Amino acid sequence: MAKYAVLVFRGQALSDDEHANFTRQFGSIDRGLNIAYDKKSRLANEAVIDLANIDAEGNVFPAEHQRNVSLLANQLWHSDSSFKSPPAKYSVLCALDIPDEGGETEFADQRAAYDALSDAMKTELDGLVAEHYAFHSRDMLGGSEHSDSGRSRLPPVHWPLVHTIPESGRKTLFCGIHTREIEGWSRAAARVYLLDLLEHATQREFVYRHHWHVNDVVMWDNRCTLHRGRRYDLGLKRELRRCTTEAQLPVA
Numbered sequence: 001m002a003k004y005a006v007l008v009f010r011g012q013a014l015s016d017d018e019h020a021n022f023t024r025q026f027g028s029i030d031r032g033l034n035i036a037y038d039k040k041s042r043l044a045n046e047a048v049i050d051l052a053n054i055d056a057e058g059n060v061f062p063a064e065h066q067r068n069v070s071l072l073a074n075q076l077w078h079s080d081s082s083f084k085s086p087p088a089k090y091s092v093l094c095a096l097d098i099p100d101e102g103g104e105t106e107f108a109d110q111r112a113a114y115d116a117l118s119d120a121m122k123t124e125l126d127g128l129v130a131e132h133y134a135f136h137s138r139d140m141l142g143g144s145e146h147s148d149s150g151r152s153r154l155p156p157v158h159w160p161l162v163h164t165i166p167e168s169g170r171k172t173l174f175c176g177i178h179t180r181e182i183e184g185w186s187r188a189a190a191r192v193y194l195l196d197l198l199e200h201a202t203q204r205e206f207v208y209r210h211h212w213h214v215n216d217v218v219m220w221d222n223r224c225t226l227h228r229g230r231r232y233d234l235g236l237k238r239e240l241r242r243c244t245t246e247a248q249l250p251v252a
């Protein structure tokens with residue numbers, strides 16, 4: 001993980017308990033956005049995050065279903081749980097059912113993106129702190145399924161735009177679609193800068209695209225990668241499950 005930041009294991013048919021127990025080897029479990037849901041997940045194991053587009057009976061959500069907003073938000077470049085404290089360290093994603101076309105997952109190496117910055121950009125970024133907010137992406141997409149009380153459980157958090165990964169000593173960018181403001185900057189200047197930074201950070205030379213097979217397990221380091229799902233027909237069943245660990249603070 002320290003070297004590659006993304007690992008792929010083919011042919012791993014894990015039960016939810018096996019998935020959770022494997023992930024727990026790497027740290028305490030992060031429940032992510034599930035903290036903000038008022039309803040219980042259809043999955044019995046609370047450590048497993050349901051990323052499927054189906055209900056408890058196995059039916060694909062209709063196009064207008066509110067859950068599709070969150071599924072579509074996953075198609076924007078992000079780091080899991082960067083919007084909470086502590087944020088995420090490792091995510092472990094299992095594919096149970098996938099459509100024939102589309103729905104790949106892309107990963108952008110934020111250490112490589114940092115290394116490729118000009119010296120002037122590195123100097124400018126030094127010490128900048130960004131606000132991350134869980135519902136910024138959902139708000140951009142026209143609202144979310146979360147109640148006000150659910151939202152209040154995930155208030156904005158603040159992280160440096162550059163930090164160092166302890167295991168490798170490498171510096172990395174830490175941005176993505178959850179970033180909304182930069183401390184001490186005007187909102188407009190911050191948002192343009194963050195979009196520009198995201199464009200730099202996700203250039204093709206930094207990106208690995210994973211084409212899913214059933215029973216693939218992909219594990220990544222959220223502290224130094226961004227990821228996004230690619231488009232697929234939301235009317236076709238796609239079932240993925242994720243377990244994630246919490247990062248240790250401080251994120252320095």
Ligand SMILES: [Fe+2]
Pocket residue numbers: 074078079080227
């Ligand atoms: Fe994600």
